[in-house]
Structures are given as C-alpha cells and as structure tokens.
C-alpha cells in the first residue's frame with residue numbers, strides 16, 4: 176500500500192545523519208569522507224529499491240536499519256579493495272582467456288618489479304649514450320632462439336606440418352629474421368595487414384575466415400587495415416590453384432590463418448605451407464601466417480601432435496608470422512611479429528606501430544620469459560609445467576585432497592549428529608581431460624584425473640557459486656550435476672586452500 180511504503184521510506188536516515196554516526200565517523204578519518212559518503216549512498220539506495228519493490232515490511236526494515244553502520248562498513252571495505260583479484264583455476268583449461276591466460280614465470284614478475292620501480296634503459300643505448308630502440312631487449316633473445324634451432328640444420332620440429340625438411344626456408348634465411356612486439360596478436364595482424372596490403376588485396380581461404388573469442392574476426396580486421404579481403408576456395412576445401420587463380424596485380428599478400436579454436440574434419444583439403452610458400456615466391460608475394468598461439472617449444476614433447484610452432488612456419492617458408500605472447504609462449508599479453516627483416520622494417524616504420532607499442536613492463540616480462548627458453552629452463556614457465564604434468568602426478572595430489580575432503584566431511588557429519596556414511600560433501604576421482612585453451616590446439620587434450628564433488632544440500636551450480644565466493648575464488652566446472660576440479664591448472668601450493676574451503680562447506 177502506498178501509505179505504508181512512504182512511511183517506510185521516511186524511516187530511512189539521511190546520508191548526513193549516517194555520516195555523523197559514531198561508528199562511521201572514524202571511518203571517514205581513515206578512508207576519506209567521499210568514499211564513506213559513496214558507501215552510505217549505495218547502501219541506502221539498495222534499501223530504497225527493496226522498499227519500492229515491496230520486499231521489506233516494517234519489521235525487516237527495522238532489522239536492516241539496526242545493522243546499517245555495519246552494512247556501510249562492509250560496502251566501504253568492498254569498494255576500497257581491488258576488483259582485479261587472483262583466483263584458483265580448477266577448470267583444467269590451461270590458457271583460459273577469461274582467467275587471464277598464462278600466469279607468469281616468477282622470474283618475469285621479479286624483472287617487472289625491478290623495472291617498474293626504477294628508471295631503465297628502455298630506449299637508451301648505454302654504450303653510446305644515445306637513443307636506443309625498445310625492441311632490442313627481446314629481439315636479441317628471439318635471434319638466439321631462432322638461430323639455435325634454425326641455423327644448425329636440425330630437422331623441423333614437426334615435419335608433418337612443415338612437409339619435408341628439404342623444402343622451405345634455407346637455414347641462412349631463417350637467421351635474417353627480426354621480431355617486433357605490439358599490444359596483442361590482434362594488433363599484430365592489423366599492423367601487418369595495413370603495412371603490407373593497404374589499398375590492395377589479401378588472399379585468404381574461406382575455411383580460415385575465423386572468429387577468435389572476444390570479437391577478433393579476420394574480415395573485420397582486414398577492413399580496418401584498409402586491405403581488401405579476397406576469399407578463395409570453400410569452407411572445407413581450398414587448393415593452391417585457388418590462390419593462384421585469384422592473384423592479380425592488386426594482390427599484396429597471401430594470408431594463412433591458423434584455425435585456433437575449431438577443427439574442420441571429413442572431406443577437407445588445405446594446401447601445405449610449403450606449397451603456399453612456393454607459390455608466394457614464384458609470384459613474388461609475401462606469405463603471412465596468423466599463427467595465434469605460437470609455441471616456442473616442441474609440442475610433441477607434451478603429447479600434442481599437429482600443432483605447428485613458430486619455427487615450423489618459418490622453416491616452411493612463411494615470410495611473416497604473428498602470434499600471441501600470452502598463449503603457448505607463456506608470457507605477458509603481447510603480439511609478436513617475426514619474419515624477414517625487410518618486411519618487419521616496413522611494419523616498424525608504420526605510424527600504427529607507435530600506437531600499438533607496449534610498455535616497459537611487458538618487455539620486462541617477455542624478456543624474462545624468453546630467457547627461460549634460451550636457458551632451456553622450461554620448468555620456469557608455469558603453463559609448460561602444467562602441460563607436462565602426468566596424469567599420475569595429478570592423480571596423487573587429487574587423492575590426497577579427496578581423502579581429506581571425505582574424512583573431514585564424515586567427521587563433520589558425526590559432530591553435527593548426522594548419520595555417518597551420509598556426509599554432506601562427497602568427493603570421488605574420475606578420469607577426464609584437460610585442454611590447452613586460448614585458441615591453441617583445439618582438438619588436443621591432456622589426460623587427467625578429476626575430483627568430482629556432490630553436495631547433499633547444494634546443487635552443483637550452487638556449490639560452484641560457493642566456490643567462487645571463496646577467498647581466493649575457486650573456479651570449477653559443472654558436468655552431469657557434479658562439480659569437477661582439475662588440479663592440472665591449480666598450483667600445488669593451492670591444493671590446501673581448496674581443501675580448507677571445502678572443509679568449510681562439508
């Protein structure tokens with residue numbers, strides 16, 4: 176009834192009255208008057224909304240009013256704490272874009288810290304005292320990485336992808352490479368297309384006009400780059416002849432896009448990179464590949480076949496490869512462009528490059544990550560560690576955690592007078608699969624051992640929500656009415672944090 180509603184509204188104190196409340200006055204001194212007033216307004220607005228929606232009667236409003244100072248303090252604490260927080264990734268998706276993709280190596284963090292807290296030689300040549308270039312800090316490491324593998328005449332990392340080792344780019348051409356860094360791989364593709372094909376045409380297979388999560392669409396990036404997309408072939412089949420027939424005097428570039436997040440199976444055909452490279456050379460056009468993930472190590476070492484690495488593409492004769500720094504490379508968000516030095520120089524002189532350049536902290540993180548590769552210290556890179564975990568290693572950690580959950584829960588049940596044998600929370604182990612994620616190796620999975628949780632009083636979705644409310648939040652997935660935890664993506668030191676939290680909901 177309107178009269179009652181307005182009576183309820185009249186019971187609400189004003190912001191000024193609350194600012195003078197003894198419990199809150201000291202808060203204003205500590206956290207500032209403006210922050211306190213904001214918190215008060217937010218809490219009062221919530222109450223007004225509840226009254227307006229008829230959710231509060233007089234009694235429950237009185238109760239809420241009694242707890243008002245506490246509610247304001249809670250609101251204030253929340254508004255003054257960080258919104259960006261660490262979480263525990265128990266999804267088993269190693270490169271989870273929503274969870275920040277690759278966690279950094281601790282050496283990368285240390286290097287960020289050192290670089291962030293002081294001035295640095297970011298663009299300063301210490302030998303000459305003159306202005307330097309920011310990319311030299313990482314280009315020198317890429318040179319080492321590519322020279323080491325490319326200059327020795329070693330067979331390609333993945334012969335299947337590259338075709339036969341005798342074709343493709345000779346070793347001496349691989350060493351004439353340069354690498355530059357931009358904000359992310361989307362920016363790398365934009366910069367490359369605009370630098371090499373503005374006003375001209377780029378030939379792409381219809382089967383590669385992909386959309387990567389978060390609205391990166393090849394046709395859209397193409398139009399932003401002022402290049403014209405020339406589609407060839409069909410969704411499932413494209414031959415090298417299709418490319419050849421589409422070449423005109425307007426053609427500036429042949430583009431291959433890695434199908435990062437899907438696979439086309441069945442009646443399919445796609446030219447090999449070697450064939451495309453041969454065509455590109457014959458017609459004097461550059462061949463670019465948007466590789467997406469860009470591994471700098473041999474993925475077969477973790478049991479993943481058919482996922483090309485950066486070197487595979489370069490060896491096959493691709494002139495320019497673009498890839499992300501925070502996918503299979505395991506570094507910070509960045510877009511890397513490696514290719515023939517002359518082409519890279521054209522990208523560097525484009526004014527877009529300046530607009531897309533990255534901060535010193537990214538260089539610091541990237542330099543430390545690349546140094547781990549140069550030193551062969553793959554264990555320093557968290558995502559490589561996670562990929563290398565065997566099912567047995569994961570199983571033994573999962574067993575410890577499961578035993579703890581089940582013993583705690585049955586104890587808890589006894590303490591609360593519940594019949595034994597029917598604990599609230601039950602954990603069991605089952606086989607499952609972890610995935611790489613982040614647009615890498617869409618069909619590749621790694622065998623794992625999962626913890627499946629079933630709660631007597633909570634639905635799987637509710638339990639999943641409770642896990643997200645933990646501190647730090649625990650992110651799990653729901654399948655067949657069970658909550659599944661995959662410890663592959665959980666740092667071993669976090670196992671006990673999960674155990675502690677689950678004991679509290681047992």
Ligand SMILES: *Cc1c(COP(=O)(O)O)cnc(C)c1O
Nearest residue numbers: 359360361387435466467499614
């Ligand atoms: C992931 C991906 C992108 C986008 O990379 P970002 O670094 O997220 O900008 C572009 N192309 C392909 C093929 C990808 O896999």
